[in-house]
Amino acid sequence: MAINAFYNEILTDHNLHPMHKYNLKDPNLILEGLNPSCGDDIVLQLKMDENGVIVDGSYNGDGCAVSMASADMMLDLVIGKHKDEAKRLADIFVRMIKKEASEEEIEELEEAGSLRDISHMPSRVKCAVLGWHTMEELVDKEPIQNAGEHSGEAVSTE
């Protein structure tokens, strides 16, 4: 019997063939995000210019497909955008999960809009928002040269 699987092709493709899962050469913003309920752990790395534009970004870590794919889609969307615009999109994403975003707004999320069905699975919501919450926290920090491998700080979805 064919099984039900809410994991659509967009999600599995981002999980198996991520575009942004590697260590950035010269990030100036780094933050670890944790989801204790699933044990998801990502380290988000961004490079922001003096005007607040995210010129590059990557992530690394371990976690379920939802958390990994969602972080990959998030970076697809926010690289090249100003941090305020990135935060506005994160807000739409979080509202989409809460079923509070309009169709027009969801369209702005491009592929990340495919995660809208996560709202039916309360236990997976934290996985889906992990990368987005980490990004929202990170872009307001002061960029530092040679942010290094790891800043030691971490945010949690708990």
Added chain:
Amino acid sequence: MIDVNKVRADFPFFAATDLAYLDNSATSQNPKCVMDAEWQFYVDSNANPFRGIYELSERATSAYEHGRETVKDFIHAKSTKEIVFTRNASESLNLIAYSFAPMVLEEGDEILVSILEHHSNMLPWRMAAEKAGATVKYLEVDRTGEVSVEMVQKALTPKTKIFAITQVSNIMGRENDIKAFAKLCHDNGTYIVCDGAQSVPHMPVDVQDLDVDFLVFSGHKMLAPMGIGVLYGKEEHLEAMPPFLTGGEMISTVSYDGMTLAELPHKFEAGTVNASGSVALEAAIKYIQSIGFEDIQARETMLCKRMLDGIKNIPHVTVLGSDDPADHHGICTFKIDGVHPHDISAIFADNNVAVRAGHHCAQPLHICLGIPSTTRASVMFYNTEEEVDRFLDILSQIRGAMGYGD
């Protein structure tokens, strides 16, 4: 032999759902006779036990103590003085770590803990060690989960005062030779604390034969409700131990500045007790005995064998523990290459099968094995072959659903 349809008719849970419930190591379902016993206690015996000088209160006391008698016989303790009711196995272990450990530990001593342990048989020992200036040493295992007599012998030192080990691992399902370990421990001047949470529901356990100093288990993993657990301790230990909690019912007299402790086991049961829990646990034990461990074990082994044989035909799936289905005690913990356990359990959930994902409260074991987390399916005698087949059918399709080609 168990007639599974007949057995399932005893459980209201199965009439209300078509979920394949394969998370029995986390908690089990309750038969109607257990629910009825608990209900009946509140219908005709509900008063505060040990307190009232009226017939109803005496009835409550006698119902509560009857449960203790049944537990005593079930695990072959010498006396009901050795049976303390707690909320669960975790509370029982904490009681030992708080009350017993400080009596026997000195600075520089060691507590040996197997890496297979549930956090609740690990963290209380770390606290006890810290307070006493002692250290916790881990007895490590490989993916087979085997703890041999030689391994224990090698790990025990003249400083080892306590050895904490599970009888059946909640990840591996493999049985440890507790009787042999107890002998080694006692020859070494070491006390042995045994976690029976995963063994007592599935096999006959005789504390005198095992000769353990302490054994703990939870009612909710053996067809009883949540909130009733058992601490067995040798009378000499319990007698020497100070109380864990103080308050009502654990004293015989209290003056302005003194108190006389109540007799065992009441010394360790402060506050109003869980009388209906004792009654329900007694009903669960009687139900298990009416089926018999021989049949229970035969059926659980058959279901495990079906599961393990099926998994052998599914590529990229690896099972932890023994190769022998009889040494899994209903537990099948596995990993699928390239798929995170939370995705695995979510796909099972989406297809109406309940399995458990994560580290199963045994994170250090996962660190030891170098596996971040695992998925566990656990059966009880009331599970069906059809449920196992459904599980296998879904399992075989998971990598495909996650975008893998093969």
